[in-house]
Amino acid sequence: MGAADRADTKLCLPAKHEAVGLFYHYNAHVNYLHYVIHAPSVLELLDHIYSRPVDKAEPTQVALLMGMLAGAAYFWNPTAGVFAAEEEAKHASSAWLEAALEVLHQARRVQAVCLEEVQATIIVSYLVYNLEGFSSRFRLLNTQALGLARDLSLHRMDDGPLRPSPHERLIQSEVKRRVWWHIVSVDWLLAFTPGPQEGTYLVNPRHMAVNLPQNADDQQLEHGRRLPPTQPTTMAYFLQRVRLAEICRHVADAMTEPPFGLRQTDSATLRDLDAHFVRFLDCLPPFFRLDGDDSSRQKIERQFPHVGIQRFLIHLGVHTRRSKLHQPWLARGYREPEFAFARDACLQSSRTVLQVARLLEEERQNHAFAPTSRLCTVVHHVTMAAVVLIVDLCFTKARGAEEERRKLEIVDACQILERSRRESAVAEKMLMELNDVLKRHKVHLPPVMPSTGPPIATVSADYSGFSEPVPGVQLPSGQQGNAAAPFNSLLHESVDIGFNLDIPAWDKLFADLNACPIFNTDLPDFSL
Known part of the structure; x- marks a missing residue:
């Protein structure tokens, strides 16, 4: 230079x-x-x-x-x-x-x-x-x-002659492991994320020899201390993310048969893949669980203020991918008893995503943290959860109080995205793309008034089954009102034939959403 x-x-x-x-x-x-x-x-x-x-x-x-x-x-x-x-x-x-x-x-x-x-x-x-x-x-x-x-040669740093020498600082070796495992985890997470790379990954676990980073803070590294995985540290979230990435790689391996998707998967294999996500949630340390003890969590969060946000991000990532796992059977599960469990799991995880997104908003309001609405991952998770709920509402022909409750869930998701668009170019783009795709498929949702609807489902603490979450959480008072401008057109202007779409039409809708620019192409330059 x-x-x-x-x-x-x-x-x-x-x-x-x-x-x-x-x-x-x-x-x-x-x-x-x-x-x-x-x-x-x-x-x-x-x-x-x-x-x-x-x-x-x-x-x-x-x-x-x-x-x-x-x-x-x-x-x-x-x-x-x-x-x-x-x-x-x-x-x-x-x-x-x-x-x-x-x-x-x-x-x-x-x-x-x-x-x-x-x-x-x-x-x-x-x-x-x-x-x-x-x-x-x-x-x-x-x-x-x-x-x-x-x-x-970071991929071989713990392999025989390339293993760090006694003279290499422990800190330097650990940073190298952090760097390598971050790259690997992103690669494997993307293998089960919509986009041209879905179903593929670049790092074969058999072609690397790198130990996991230690569960230790920077200060603990300097003194050679390491803690068990159940102890909170600045690396605890990182290590859980690696665990989730390994599950995504496992799912990608199940997608290797043409047409490189999960549609041909039998129900036994589907249940086995789902069990990986359920076990992940069951094995989370207490400070990352949604049903943990509040008093002990508060004590931990005084020392590690971002544990709350990390907890919600973990659950967003897990439940979005669990929902995606069952997405191909969302409509079929309504008609085919063999896959009814898949529909239930898909809906349960999508509703959990929206509840966790609201909790994340509250966490941001209660602390002087940087705006989490600028996190693209939150926008992605909420958008896909909204689509799942829209598809299911239109396909199952819900009526009466159940219809109103489910409409309110969708409006709540739209409002989360609307609030995010003020700080995120990606959120604004997704609002436009979601609106365009639904109008293209002529999906119509009548307008609803959130303030008069039944309560939205809350997060279920039981991850061992496929039951619906238990109703009980109202929209926060500050979130009452109509959905904002982009979704007013979605609710009012589309043609009302959504309830008559067949399964292939809904498959095409999901395919169109997976082809949105958030997953495939460059957005315009960030406008300042």
């Missing part, structure tokens, strides 16, 4: 005290979502960057710093300071993101691969995901991160 390129990099860096402040914000409000750094080491790196002229700075280290600055600015809130307003933070986030991507591009021409380059690629890919969804740029960055990690 030439001097001119380094000078351009300097223009993108804030004053050191602002960089330190934003890093602390990143470490507190973003890092817990994808823990691929060692915070004390990054602070040392930051001091190193600012202690010398910019033309002496390593480009990949600068890219790593700018990636974290971009993430901190994207998830900014007023408690972080530095910026006067949200729009200013968004502008800075966009500038740092593009600068980080450019520095990484330039560095690959002149510099050997290093760990900071892999970390920077992971961090910017996560931000791109939240801005664009499962875009081609996001998928390309994930593939690049995997290739870079293999160039560093």
Whole structure:
């Protein structure tokens, strides 16, 4: 990288005290979502960057710093300071993101691969995901991160002669394991996520030799301490995410027969796959369970403030994928007793997704956390849950109080998305795509008044069966009212033939939704 390129990099860096402040914000409000750094080491790196002229700075280290600055600015809130307003933070986030991507591009021409380059690629890919969804740029960055990690032989770091030497710092080895297993978990999670990559993954577990990272905080690593999986740490969420990724890989392996889906799966295999998700929920440590003891959870959350959000994100991820597992039998389960259990499981998990999404909103309101509505994963989960409920309502011809209750569930999901669109370009895009797809298939839902409907189903603490969740939770008072503008057209303007669609028509509807830009193509550039 030439001097001119380094000078351009300097223009993108804030004053050191602002960089330190934003890093602390990143470490507190973003890092817990994808823990691929060692915070004390990054602070040392930051001091190193600012202690010398910019033309002496390593480009990949600068890219790593700018990636974290971009993430901190994207998830900014007023408690972080530095910026006067949200729009200013968004502008800075966009500038740092593009600068980080450019520095990484330039560095690959002149510099050997290093760990900071892999970390920077992971961090910017996560931000791109939240801005664009499962875009081609996001998928390309994930593939690049995997290739870079293999160039560093991270996939063999615990294999015989490549095992870390006694002289290599324990911290460095653990960070490498965090980086590798993050890449692997994303790869396997995407294998059971709608998009062109569904049903495939790039990392074969037989072609790697990397121990799982320790369940230990950064400070505990420095003292060589490790804790059992049942103990809360900053790595506990990371390790549960790896467990879920392994289940998704197992489901993808069951999709290997043409047409590379689950439609030909027999009921016994389907029950076996479902059991993986049920066991996952049953084996969660108490602080990640929805039915845990409130007093003990409050004590844990005082030490680990983000455990609540992590708990909800885990359940969103599990239940969305459990619902997706049974989605092909949603309509068939209404007519074919053999697959009635699949319909029940699909609906139960979709309703749980919406309840957990509301709990996540409450968690955000009760704490000074960065806006969770900017998380693309929440938008994705809520959208797919809404579609499942719409399909089932139209297909089963519910009437009377049951019809009103189920309409209210759908409106509640629409309102969650409507609130998210104020802070998420992906949410706004999904609202438009969902509206377009449903109108294309001529699905009509009569307008409802949420304030007069029956209560929405709450989360069931029993994951061992397929029973419906128990009714009992009303919409929060602040969420009463009609669905907002995009869904008014959905509710009022479509042609009322939804109840007459046959099973192939609903299959086509799901296929169209899986082809939405959130899963396949680039969205327009983030508008600031």
